[in-house]
Amino acid sequence: MGGELTWGLPVILYLFLAGVGAGVGTVSASVLLRGGGGGFGGDHFRLARIGALLSPLPVIVGTTLIVFELGQPSRAFNLFKVINLSPMNIGSWLLLVFICTSVLYALAFLPSFMPEMKHLSDRLERVRRGFAWVNVPMGIGVAVYTGVMLGAMPSRPLWNSPILALLFLISALSTGVAAIILLRAIFRRKSADPATEQGYHQSAYLLTASDVMLIGFELMVIFLFIMFAHLTIGNMKYAVSIILPGGDMAMMFWVWVVLIGLLLPGLAELAYVLPRLLYHRHYAAPVAVEVLVSIGVLIGGFMLRYVIVVAGQVTGPMGI
Amino acid sequence: MNDEPRPTSSRRGLVTAMIGAVMTAAAAISTSVFRGGQAKANGNSSEPGTKERKVQYGMVIDVRRCIGCHACTVACKSEFDVPPGVNRSWVEYVEKGVYPNVGRSFLPRLCNHCSEPPCVSVCPTDATWKREQDGIVVVDSGLCIGCKYCIQACPYDARFLNPVTNVADKCDFCIHRVSQGLTPSCVNTCVGGARIFGDLGDPDSDISKLIARNQVTVLRGEMGTLPNVYYISADHTDEIDAGRPEVRKVEVITHRRDKKRR
Structure with a gap:
């Protein structure tokens, strides 16, 4: 270890925030399109709406961070003077489109807050669905490109894995779901109407069950990522040893990413999801659990980016 | 990617740039993909016989003649x-x-x-490229945005962010000297004659003869970058070799701010 990081905290934060925003946008749009979201007041409409409103914020904050991390922030528009096959170039275009469409998608939800604008809101349903159709592929694109960008270099053997992009995608979706759960829990107002309460828990179940599935996938992808790097003789095995037991970043990885970020939240969610899944019991997780679990997942998502980005830079090819 | 002078950073308005970029997007995508494919095809057919580049400047470093005096470092600095x-x-x-x-x-x-520069393929603004006429990899400091992607991609740590200009910077084989028929400054100053510069594309050049007649190595050849700097009698020992019982202790002094090779 040692040496200065070429890509430091701003880039790590960007990778995390862009992942969260892209994940939130993708989840919100998918729920609107295929979650029975339907029109005003539909089952998951509120869930799609809170996601739509949140999604552009982390992406814009993260993008601001990396623009000012550039050596020449004023030249950021040089990225859009060309189109080439650099993952960063393609990612910049995806990011540009996603920021625009996610902001418009969020704006299309605003009239639904005002009952007197119900007519307008109903008319905007088609617009929302249109942007939702764009946001799903764009959100996935933004989440995937961050991993492709890191993976495109043989000089950084830890990153040079085809499964890193998949790992970042699943982590983006999982942290996106967690961000929506957190926001819903924070802004929740108990309703006297049992139907509204029922709807809240219905959406909460959809989110939590999805998160359990995503966390399961993420654990599997992490296992494959580490296993194949370790089974490869040479640069990748040498590089991955930094996060394996005995490595300099092993504690950080296994405690913060795997235990706090995946295993504990996944098990907690599973404990609430299973009774409903197996015995069709009523699903109602306490707000405190929702908050703790989602914060754990978000911390894990950040620490995943942190460990991968730092470990990839302090390790290099073996020999000279 | 050609001989024409590259555009320097023109400060076009945001709207103009965006509209122009969007309008040319489709065309540019197909062109760049096509060009990429073409380059690949050329690369594949560049087995002995077919010519790809007329001139490819390169260097041989005869480590037997190096006395570690840092004259090259100082000459380059100045x-x-x-x-x-x-x-x-x-x-x-x-x-x-x-x-x-x-x-x-x-x-x-x-x-x-x-010959396969990873820094070029990752550059998002086409600010770095390999010159057709002499194979030198150059950076256009007017187009570079300082994203440091090329610095990550270089397996040789040969690039850095210039702290004064805030753009990527690196050795350019002293283009201003070489184009006047001179040798690069480090070659010119080397007291032991350890650095030999010339055209690898010309089989009769001194450097080509030297490579043909000696055992030469390149750094990190497994990266597939096809380096054009060759070494004679280089010791490729790295700190990782300290794990070998016959070596036991290795200390690499890089004389750089980044104390370790990466």
């Missing part, structure tokens, strides 16, 4: 006013073994001007 803390060219010391079985060798370093 030639380009390279700011403190960063280097276009530098000399590493490698000490290995345990007394009385010890050895020390020198490893002069610079950009390898690779």
Whole structure:
């Protein structure tokens, strides 16, 4: 270890925030399109709406961070003077489109807050669905490109894995779901109407069950990522040893990413999801659990980016 | 990617740039993909016989003649006013073994001007490219945005962010000297004659003969970058070799701000 990081905290934060925003946008749009979201007041409409409103914020904050991390922030528009096959170039275009469409998608939800604008809101349903159709592929694109960008270099053997992009995608979706759960829990107002309460828990179940599935996938992808790097003789095995037991970043990885970020939240969610899944019991997780679990997942998502980005830079090819 | 002068950073308005970019997007995508494919095809057919480049400048570093005096480092520093803390060219010391079985060798370093430069393929603004006319990998400081992607992608750590200009910087084989028929400044100053510069595309050049007649190695050849800087009698010992019982102790002194090779 040692040496200065070429890509430091701003880039790590960007990778995390862009992942969260892209994940939130993708989840919100998918729920609107295929979650029975339907029109005003539909089952998951509120869930799609809170996601739509949140999604552009982390992406814009993260993008601001990396623009000012550039050596020449004023030249950021040089990225859009060309189109080439650099993952960063393609990612910049995806990011540009996603920021625009996610902001418009969020704006299309605003009239639904005002009952007197119900007519307008109903008319905007088609617009929302249109942007939702764009946001799903764009959100996935933004989440995937961050991993492709890191993976495109043989000089950084830890990153040079085809499964890193998949790992970042699943982590983006999982942290996106967690961000929506957190926001819903924070802004929740108990309703006297049992139907509204029922709807809240219905959406909460959809989110939590999805998160359990995503966390399961993420654990599997992490296992494959580490296993194949370790089974490869040479640069990748040498590089991955930094996060394996005995490595300099092993504690950080296994405690913060795997235990706090995946295993504990996944098990907690599973404990609430299973009774409903197996015995069709009523699903109602306490707000405190929702908050703790989602914060754990978000911390894990950040620490995943942190460990991968730092470990990839302090390790290099073996020999000279 | 051609001989025409590259556009420097024109400060077009945001709207103009965006509209122009969007309008040319489809066309540019197909062109760049097509060009990429074409380059690949050329690369595949570049087996002996078919010519791909007329001139490919390269260097041989005969480590047997290097005395580790850093004259090349200093000459390069003064030639380009390279700011403190960063280097276009530098000399590493490698000490290995345990007394009385010890050895020390020198490893002069610079950009390898690779035939498959990873820095070029990752550049998002086309600010760095390999010149057709002489194979030198150059950076357009007017287009570079300082994203540091090329610095990550270089397996040789040959690139750095210039702390004064805030754009990517690296060795350019002293284009301003070479184009006038002179040798690069580090070659010119080398007291032991350890650096030999010339055209690898010409089989009769001194450097080509030297490579043909000697055992040469390149750095990190497994990266597939096809470097154009060759070494004679280089010691490729790295700190990881300290794990070998016959070596036991290795100290690499990079003489750089980043104390370790990466």
